Amino acid sequence: MDESSSELLSSRTACRDCAKILILSATQRVYIISQKLEPELYNDKDIYEHLGNLAASNRNTDIRIIAHDTRVAASQGHFLIHLAQRLPTFAQIRTTVTRAHRQFLESWLIVDDHAYMRIKSPALYEGNFATDNKLECKAYLDDFEEIWEGCQVDQNTRRLSL
Secondary structure (H helix, E strand, O other), X not given: OOOOOOEEXXXXXXXXXXXXXXXXXXXXXXXXXXXXXXXXXXXXXXXXXXXXXXXXXXXXXXEEEEEOOOHHHHXXXXXXXXXXXXXXXXXXXXXXXXXXHHOOOOEEEEEOOOEEEEEEEXXXXXXXXXXXXXXXXXXXXXXXXXXXXXXXXXXXXXXXXX
């Protein structure tokens, strides 16, 4: 993929700000691939409220999150987990199960069909983003769908009914 149309990210602050801007611009779809739901990027009240309002106002809202490990986020409380528990029809969290998917160490955020953030080195917060690139988004969406189909519902984030 040609990344010449994207802009670079090289710090935690830049990644956090980019994630928030992209998610707050979402009108229908937010897809995330994450290591541990990166609380420094996604555990944000404004993001939670926007996605909740989006689901309430648009029945076609689709929020899908793939995470390798949600245990810490679930035990400490995380806005995305609360969102998935509150609105399971619109927001789902799955976990990777295959060795190949568990070895995927990038973090992706895909918004609608035109914006993305790709963090190639999550430990260093280095990556790139674009706000208007449907061609790259299509490729990322296709890859996301393939990974999503190979995942299972995350047991750490399910709400227990008593």
